Amino acid sequence: MANIASKEKIAQRRYDILQAAIEVFSSKGYHSAGVADIANALGIGHGTIYRYYKNKRDIFNAILAELLAQMADVVQQEPPSTDSLDDYRQQLERIAAHMMRIFQQDPRLARIAFYEAMSIDEEARASVDHFIAVFAQFTAHYMKNGVDKGFLRANMNQSMAAQLITAMIMEAVKKIATGKDNEADIQQWKSEIIHFVIGGLSAG
Amino acid sequence: MANIASKEKIAQRRYDILQAAIEVFSSKGYHSAGVADIANALGIGHGTIYRYYKNKRDIFNAILAELLAQMADVVQQEPPSTDSLDDYRQQLERIAAHMMRIFQQDPRLARIAFYEAMSIDEEARASVDHFIAVFAQFTAHYMKNGVDKGFLRANMNQSMAAQLITAMIMEAVKKIATGKDNEADIQQWKSEIIHFVIGGLSAG
Amino acid sequence: MANIASKEKIAQRRYDILQAAIEVFSSKGYHSAGVADIANALGIGHGTIYRYYKNKRDIFNAILAELLAQMADVVQQEPPSTDSLDDYRQQLERIAAHMMRIFQQDPRLARIAFYEAMSIDEEARASVDHFIAVFAQFTAHYMKNGVDKGFLRANMNQSMAAQLITAMIMEAVKKIATGKDNEADIQQWKSEIIHFVIGGLSAG
Amino acid sequence: MANIASKEKIAQRRYDILQAAIEVFSSKGYHSAGVADIANALGIGHGTIYRYYKNKRDIFNAILAELLAQMADVVQQEPPSTDSLDDYRQQLERIAAHMMRIFQQDPRLARIAFYEAMSIDEEARASVDHFIAVFAQFTAHYMKNGVDKGFLRANMNQSMAAQLITAMIMEAVKKIATGKDNEADIQQWKSEIIHFVIGGLSAG
DNA sequence: GATGAATGAGCCTTCATTCAT
């Protein structure tokens, strides 16, 4: 029992550190932020941090992993295929909405994933790139399904198209995280993306 | 005469340092790269660097400024308006091609502009963001023209649409810089973007 | 309790660093001395120094402030006025003796206050100059009292006379700190100063 | 002939550099001043300086040597002995006046001799100290003469008294150089010093 | 378990000096 309580406490501490680190990394940037800044934000000794994370880099990893897992959920919750253009449109809307919601809830994550992670080291960048690639692969998969079923046009480079759609979604995500876009704006971002995708991809 | 020769030499040295810095910054990242690395790459003393640039940050600024100027040329060389959907399509193609060419010629610049610059400090990030915003404004302007002339649909958020187009172009640019895409791939990227834009925006 | 012990330790460390810095600054000079020299003298890492003082200059400031405070005590412990030439003579003796004792105990301080401080920057110099000025003002004040009470001659420039007395005391101080003067020498220095002052200032 | 002209030119250049160095060293301080600052002040290349002086330290040496020589003149022009208290008083006045004039003409020298020189290295400090000692020895010599001839009291430490007189003169010199004392002030400084010395030393 | 004192690798930057032109 004590063990369980202890485990919960540990988990809580790890979580608290992560939250503080998100705040610190997103406001000062990974390189300018010090481990001591994170500890200060929590009112704990900075040595304590090292009892929960191997090092500064490890904290960032944890943030990133958690965020990427959250983002991965977006596609994993989707049915692997749709049966009509309208179905696909709705799926696209759900995915975009879901993705935007993550960053609307915690806009600081956008800076961490899209800016800081890209300049720490090869591994961090690869980690994000890999997620984006996987996301794009899902998208490509949806499109292949649409082509196979005939509701999307065949003469496209599915991979590239998927990457462009992904880029549009990510762009909207960044803008929503960065700016002060409200719910109506989010609807518009989705609407504009849908226009491009449906208009650009639909068969005939 | 001596003065002219000297000025040329100085310009050459500044250029050499910039090139070495591009290599070093893009391969190790701004933060991990030292001024000494740049000097070593050139086989000169690191003190010499400071005769040509105020400090490490100043070198990065120069790289960024040069690159953004090059990118700004892309839209500044374009006519401010087009008269038909086909004209617009061609303009879009030119812009995308031009932009991709810059990074195809020196792919290292992509990492510098899109990754490193975002994590150095507020100023560097703002500098890139501002360029992107201006670029998107040009795009928005082209679209307003199309709406006014009736060859683009009126029911769009011009600003958002412009930003999404910009995001697609930048995405293609990054991919071309990062990957080993050849001329054919570049054609395809353009083609896919055109499909999205024309399909998604055209009237009727 | 732990806190108190900690505070004591911190105070001790600050004191140790100050002592080492006095040694290093007085033997090599402020400019030639490195923070690493101070750390080496203590057998500690140089980074440790920065936990106790903001920077090299701050260490010097602390030494100087401490010394000037000690010197300020000399006059602040004196009664503001005396009633006879003999009283005044005795006061002068006390002041000179007190001042000389400070530097006899730690001769290295003389170099720091009178030589190094003068060449670090405007602020350090002003700091010493200000102290000297205040000291001279006290002296001038004592003299005005003597003139008012009639035991010192009226036809003098009190400010200048005070500055000259101060200069004599400081000169003796420097000589005592620099040389290997013993107790007897100190008595003589005092005696000679008294001769000048009493002989030069006494009324009638 | 060409040689003579050349020698004159060289001498002129050395002199110009010295003057510029006096300005630069006295305004920024020896350590903060760069060789380039001196060259800039003259509008010449900083490499040129090294054709006239071995190094930065050598320039300072030259300034100091020149100044000390000038100061040495003050006592060397004096008769080795005087025959009455009044003669001695007049000699003292001449010496003080002469010394003050040097620094009134070029107040920048005060900072160089009394402040900067003390913190460069052992040699520079020794150089100034040696001059002061020699100056004090002359003064002591004058006093021994006075004691021998009976117009100065015998019960004094001639060396210390001489050093105190020297200190007073140097103090007045510094004040005159630092402040904006006019001719009348200079007279007063002399007057106050005389009062101390004559009052403090005269026999009976 | 928590703490924060200690550490030193590492990096930017300055500037006196040299020397090829």
Add this chain to the structure above:
DNA sequence: GATGAATGAAGGCTCATTCAT
């Protein structure tokens, strides 16, 4: 003779990480 480009020693300072308490 004059120049200023090049150099690299030198040093101040930061901060991630360790570990004794």
